[in-house]
Structures are given as C-alpha cells and as structure tokens.
Amino acid sequence: MDFKKTKYGRFMNNRVPSSKRYQPTEYEHAANCATHGLWIIPSILGSSLLYFLSDDQWESITAWLYGTGLSGLFIMSTMFHTVSWKKSHLQRVEQRFHMCDRMVIYFFIAASYAPWLNLRELGPWAAHMRWLVWIMACVGSAYVFFFHEKNKILDLLCYTVMGAIPALVLLSMPNREGVLELSMGGVFYCLGVVFFKSDGLIPFAHAIWHVFVAVGAGIHYYAIWRYLYATGSHMKTSR
Template sequence: FFSSKNTLDFKFMNHRVPAHKRYQPTEYEHAANCATHALWIIPSILGSSNLYFLSDDDWEAISAWIYGLGLCGLFVVSTVFHTISWKKSHLRTVEHCLHMSDRMVIYFFIAASYAPWLNLRELGPWASHMRWLVWIMASVGTVYVFFFHERYKLVELLCYVIMGFFPALVVLSMPDTEGIWELVAGGVLYCLGMVFFKSDGRIPFAHAIWHLFVAFGAGTHYYAIWRYLYLPSTLQARVSK
C-alpha cells in the first residue's frame, strides 16, 4: 500500500525542497505547467489587438500596447521557461536565465495591468505620480531578481504583494469607480493563487493551479479594461442591460 502511494506521489508531486533550492516538478506537473499558460497565449494576443482597434486616441492606443505586451509577455515567457525546464538537456544556463525572466516579467505584467487605469482615468495631483512610480517599482523588482534570485523566497512573494496592492490604492480612490468590483475580484483570484504558488511539494500540480488563478485573474481584469475603458458608450450601455 505504502509503495503504491509513494509511486503515485512521485508521479504527481515530488517531495518539498529546502527554502534555498528549487522545486523539481514531476513529468505530469511539467506538462500541466506548460499547458496552463500556453493555452492563453493566442487569446491574450487577440484580446490585446481588440483593445488596440477599439482605441479612439493615442493614449488609448499606447495603453493598449503596454497592457498587451505585459499580458502576452507573461504567458509567452512562462510557457517558454516551463517548456525548456521540462525538456532541458544541456540548457542549464538558458533555463536559469528564463527562470529569472519568468520572475521578472511578473513585475512588468502588474505594472502593465495598471497602465490603462492610470493613463485613461482621471487622477488627482498626487495620484498621477503613480503612472511612473509603478514602473520604478517594476524596475526595482527586476533588479532584486537579478541579484537575489531564489535566495529569499518570502521576500520575493512580499515584493509581488506590495507591487500588486500599492497602485490599487490609487485606482480605488478614482472619482469614476466603474470597474472597481472587477478589479477587486481579479485581485482576490491572484491572492488565492499565491497559496498554490508557495505550495509545491505539498499540493499536487500546485504551480499549474497557480497558473490557472493567474489566467482567471488576468481574464477578469481584461474584461474590466475592455468594458469600462475601451468599449464604446452605446455598446457599454447594452452590456449593462
């Protein structure tokens, strides 16, 4: 019985590793990690293109490009990294660089997700500084990953949380509150996903489940951006009905 159980464990989940080491997914987990983000590459490209074609001015077009690059970049980099990590042979250096890129791109994805709200909504005189502060935060996070990758995992998680919540204070204080509930719902999905992000070796397919929470959170935020920032007012009124 115990032998059978251990065999199943090694198929669907490896043992948890020490804090300073990287978890090695099983073959099944590798496949799930690749698939759960690869599936969203084409939808993210189509969705980003849709926002660009709905743009009425330069600021909307620029914001669509920024958001689209962040959204597509997240899924593409993640998929490439997990594919190389799964099928690697002698690509240790490439895998390491892609793993760093996979972590770095999350910061820019967060900044890009806020860009349409910060660029297209009315902001107060102090709140407007968040338009560039969010990119400084993303840059600081990138530098942190470059120098301390995989060393202080709890600090890394804390950086993501701060990066995700700090700009939200500005968005939530905007005079126009349309889309706020969708933003909150997406944020809740990301936070729930973090439980699985730190659960490799405890929950089978934990990282793939985290990927799904990211996809659903991103989808919720995309819907809010599409509906409240880009959808023409006449169509928006129909959707509201």
C-alpha cells in the same frame, strides 16, 4: 492530507527545503506549460482588440503597453517551463529563463494598472503613480537580476507590495466602475499564492496557480475592455 499516500502521489515529487528548487514530475511539467501556453493566442487577440477600439494615440499606446505585459507574461512563463522541462540539463540557460520569467511578472503588474492610471481621472498625487509603477517594475527586475532566488519570501513580498500600492491609489478614482472586477481579480491572484507555495504538498500545485493567474488576468481584461474601451470616449477622462 498527505497526497503522497494517495493515488495522486505519483503526480508530484516530495517537498524540498526552501533553499532548493522543487523539481516537478513529467505530469506537472506538462501541466505547467499547458496552463499558460493555452492563453498566449487569446491574450494577443484580446490585446489587438483593445488597440483597434482605441479612439486616440494615448489609448493606442496604453493598449500596446497592456497587451505587451499580458501576452509577455504567458509567453515567457511557457518558454521558461518548456526549457525547465526539456532542457533542464542546460542549467545556465534555465536560470536565465527563470530570471526573465520573474522579471516579466513585475512588468505585467505595471501593465495591468496602466489602462486605469492612464485613462481614468485621478487625484493630483495619484497621477504620479502612472510613472511610479514602471519605476517599481524596473527596480524589481534589478532585484531579480542581482538577488535571484536568494530570499523567496522577500520575492513574494515584493510582488505583493507592488500589486497592492497602485490598487490603493485607484480607490481615489471619482469613477468607481470596474473597481469590483479589479478586486475580484486581485482575490484570485491572492488565493493562487496558496498553491504557488504548495509544490510537493498538492499535486499540480504550480499549474493550479497558473489557472488562478489566468482567471485573475481574464477578469481584469474584461473590466478594461468593458469600462475603458468598449463603452466609448464619454467614460474616459481628458488627458
């Protein structure tokens, strides 16, 4: 379906070649800012709740790591889209914010796995993943710094691989509670990628992608709260 030929065509610009960046309309800019900006305060409050539910220092550190990654994702995304909307003439500034926005995604992925890797019993090899995810995040950020927007398909592949490898490791958990929610959240992230790559084809495609990210993150937060913090220390592994 060609949305440009419908009444919704005014909400989006034409598709651009892969070598160029899509320029959202004013409507899309506003939606891009709102769809992640609305989750900044809830993510901070939710992260604080996990911190106060912590039974020991290790759980407190884990809550802080997870909360920083979760809140940082929504904050940086909103900042970048605001700058892209209102200060697009400052190309160097916009580029720096875009790079930071891409880098934060790597640390968000690592932070999303941190509670499961830190607070659940894992196999001997899998235990190393709790450090490997952060190394992967650093490597991914270095890649963004040196090769920002050079190969968009490779960028997407890097995010996908980083999101998939720790998920496979978590299947080794003796306690499988929460795996369903983790899978559901992953499905929303994957479905959202369809819209992430649909700028110029579907109105508000990037904003819809933001909604899928928020839903996936919300499902993962619920699982972390329910199975790792709200259930008490009897569900957690000794470290």
